[in-house]
Amino acid sequence: MSSPFSPTSNLRRKRTVEGSCWPCKQRRVKCDLRQPSCHRCIASGTEDCSYDKLLLRWKKRPSKRVPETPQQNISVHRSLDDMSLATNEKRAVDYFKGRLWPLFSTVHEPIPPPVALALRSQPVLQALCVFAEEHRALQEKGQAQHTLDNRRLHCLTVIRGELGLEQTEAASLTALLVAVLLLYFLEGYVNCANDDASTPCHASGASAIIDALGGFEVAYLSSDRMTRMLLSEFASTDLTEAMMQDRRTRFPTAIWNSMEPGSVWWESPLGNKSLATVLGTMAEMTAYRQDVKEGTEPCNNMIQAFERALQPSYSMLEHSAEDKKPLGSKCDLFDAVTASSLSLNRSFQHAGLIYLYSAILQIPNHHFLIQQHVHACLESIQGMDTKTKVQNCALFPLYVAGAHAISGPHKETVLEKLDVIYKNLRFESVSCVRIMLEQIWKTTSHTSTWIDLFKDVLPCTLVI
Structure with missing residues (x-):
């Protein structure tokens, strides 16, 4: 057998033309570089003629002669809607479904993840896999950072390529919106501690797509439940970020009236005031503060x-015969999820x-x-059942109460809850909140107000 560096091997490699499509490279034949499909692929009926710089793993005809290595197994599975996925992609999709997606909401029975959309949209699949791999890398430390960076950059290239098309249908825009939102949460939750975190850029990109779809309310009402859930989380993180950065929100305050129970990231228990109502009031306060700053x-x-x-607000039990439900019912007020959601x-x-x-x-933080x-907020968070996912989404109230805490027991409670939330989420955003709180406690006085406390807030960290 000839060695890989023998003259015969070099002559065989020269049969391919620089920039050839992937099917011609795999067959080691000369490609005529014709766009969008070369003559050989047209003649042979090959549907996946591609000139991408990187071989996309979700192609129907993946490379057949890639050497196997201990780090990467390229065997193909067809368990997801009979679509071919490489093992590393299947592992990433399974990780996203089982580990990451349940963390996006407090709902006991969450909305199905965007796997079906990912199998139809290359940008969504790439964003989903990158999110899973980067989160898993925080625990396993197995992936080289430059490899993860390259995959993220290639995902951005695919998204920008589709956005650059002259005519993009609404369905394609919605899929691209999901991909950009996944990258936005990836940067804000997982990569926020990195110097090159681009959370604001992805937020601007998602806002631009939403504007192209007709605005937030139109995009929300015309989307499926999965996209609505991501949009509700996007609006929530934008609101909390606007409050801490002392700016206006990206969207009108009226959007919170459009949030439908069952299509948002939070559980909607029985009660006088839903979380959408509370968040809507907070958005109105943010707008009011900016109006006053501008001279109103x-x-x-x-x-x-x-x-x-x-x-x-505290819900009351109804004792009418019509409203009685059997013990153990999903809607039982004393159910752990319902009680934690009210908290x-x-x-x-x-x-x-x-x-x-x-x-x-502008009352100083030591005021009664x-x-x-602060005390009541921490009591509400402590009252949440640790077996539910609700406590994971109480990071913003915990952050606010912690920043204004002046007593030792309150600070200890905040740190204990942060440890519990980080253990559940493994998000770098939780670590960033802890660092910011420790810095606030060291550098601010008891006479500080909101602006003094959050003046150095990290712009790439998302809290909810």
């Missing part, structure tokens, strides 16, 4: 309206009141009004 006269009636709207609502209400007093009224809501 402060209005005491508005302040009192915000305070009334955010008063913590989540209250924790956001207390966080909103802290924002009202500290950011809008603020400290009583």
Whole structure:
């Protein structure tokens, strides 16, 4: 047998033309470089003539003669809708479905993940796999960082290529929106500690696609439940980020009236005020603060309206015969998920009141009004059942209460809860929140207000 460096081997390699399509490279034949499909692929009926710089693993005819290595097994599985996926892609999809997707919401029975869409859309599949691989790399430390960076950059190249087409249908735009949102959450949750994190860029890209679809409400109402859930989380992270960065939100405050139960990231338990109502009030307060900064006269009636709207609510049992449900029912008020979801609502209400007093009224954080809501917010978070996923989505109230905490026991409670949330999520955003809180506790005084506390907030970190 001739060695790989023998003259015979070199002559055989020269049969291919630089820049050949992948089918011609695999067959080691001369390609005429014709676009979009070369003459040989047309003649042989090959449907996947591609000139991509990287061989895309989801092609129907993957390379047949790639040497096997211990790190990469390229055997093909057809378990997902009878579509060919390389083992590394199948592993990434399974990891995303089983480990990552349940972390995106507090719902006991979550909306199905975007796997079916990923099998139809290359950008979504790439974004999904990159998200899974990068999150898994935080635990296993098995992937080289430059490999992960290259995959992320190639995913961006595919997305930009499709966005650059002259005519893009609404369905394709929606798929691209899902891909960009996955990258946005990847950067804000997993890669936020990196110097090159691009969370704001992905947020701007997602907003541009939403505008092209007709605005947030049109995009939300015309999408499926999975996309709506991602959009509700996008709007939520934009709201919390706007509050901490002291800016306006990207979307009108009216969008929270369009949020439908069952199509959002939070559970919708029985109660007087849903989380959408609470978040809508917080968005209105953010707009009010920016109006006052720009010269609008402060209005005491508005302040009192915000305070009334955010008063913590407690559901009451109905004893009518028609409303009685058997013990153990999904809608039982004392169900762990329902009780924890009500506690989540209250924790956001207390966080909103802290924002009202500290950011809008500029009351110092040692004031009893603020400290009583710090205590109540932490009590609400402590009351959440640790067996549910609800506590994982209480990072923003925990962040707000922790930043305004001045007593040792309150700070210890915040750190304990952060450890629990990080153990569940394994998101770098939780570590970044902890670092920021420790910095706040060291550098601020008891007379600090909201702007003083969050002036150095990291722009790439997402909290919800």
